[in-house]
Amino acid sequence: MPIVGVLALQGAFNAHAQALRQLNVEVREVRLPHDLDGLDGVVLPGGESTTMSQLLLSSGIFDVLTERITDGLPVLGTCAGLILLSQRVLDARPDQVSCSVLDVTVRRNGYGRQIDSFEADIDVMGLDTPFTAVFIRAPLIEEVGSGVEILASHNGAAVAVASQNILAASFHPELTSDVRFHELFLHMISSGSSASSGR
Numbered sequence: 001m002p003i004v005g006v007l008a009l010q011g012a013f014n015a016h017a018q019a020l021r022q023l024n025v026e027v028r029e030v031r032l033p034h035d036l037d038g039l040d041g042v043v044l045p046g047g048e049s050t051t052m053s054q055l056l057l058s059s060g061i062f063d064v065l066t067e068r069i070t071d072g073l074p075v076l077g078t079c080a081g082l083i084l085l086s087q088r089v090l091d092a093r094p095d096q097v098s099c100s101v102l103d104v105t106v107r108r109n110g111y112g113r114q115i116d117s118f119e120a121d122i123d124v125m126g127l128d129t130p131f132t133a134v135f136i137r138a139p140l141i142e143e144v145g146s147g148v149e150i151l152a153s154h155n156g157a158a159v160a161v162a163s164q165n166i167l168a169a170s171f172h173p174e175l176t177s178d179v180r181f182h183e184l185f186l187h188m189i190s191s192g193s194s195a196s197s198g199r
């Protein structure tokens with residue numbers, strides 16, 4: 001049974017834990033640096049990336065987390081979690097930190113106020129039927145580096161991407177009862193490579 005950590009400093013971590021438990025994963029809430037020891041994967045949930053950034057620093061998790069991901073620990077980042085992985089973050093507070101491991105440019109709240117939250121059925125590479133994606137004050141992926149694979153797009157913008165040990169989405173796959181996106185992450189963990197490889 002894989003052990004997957006869910007960063008539990010702030011935000012929608014409980015729903016991720018529930019989705020993973022449904023898939024027979026041992027879930028560990030990550031609140032301190034040593035909670036990252038011995039994990040097979042880690043999830044950075046949605047929430048408020050500014051607050052999470054501050055808590056990552058004050059808890060001492062930030063440096064250890066960045067090092068583990070750089071060393072190949074599989075990570076799933078959703079919404080604010082995507083922001084915390086991105087190399088370039090627009091409209092962020094100047095003191096907001098990012099692990100800077102995913103070669104994309106994201107704009108915080110980039111979908112605009114009038115459509116702060118919406119749902120869309122999207123095609124995701126690796127899934128046979130559309131996935132209902134829930135966007136809540138979502139970051140907009142504005143640029144994707146050449147080594148990053150786009151797994152899903154919506155209105156011309158990438159909304160799910162993969163790069164080596166990193167899987168990220170601008171939406172919240174944990175907020176529906178459909179656990180297939182988490183299954184893609186578990187596949188990444190068990191195959192030791194990117195989510196859509198091997199097909």
Ligand code: GLN
Pocket residue numbers: 045046047048049050078079080081083108109136137138139
């Ligand atoms: N707007 C939030 C941020 O920038 C992300 C929203 C979310 O995770 N649902 O941190």
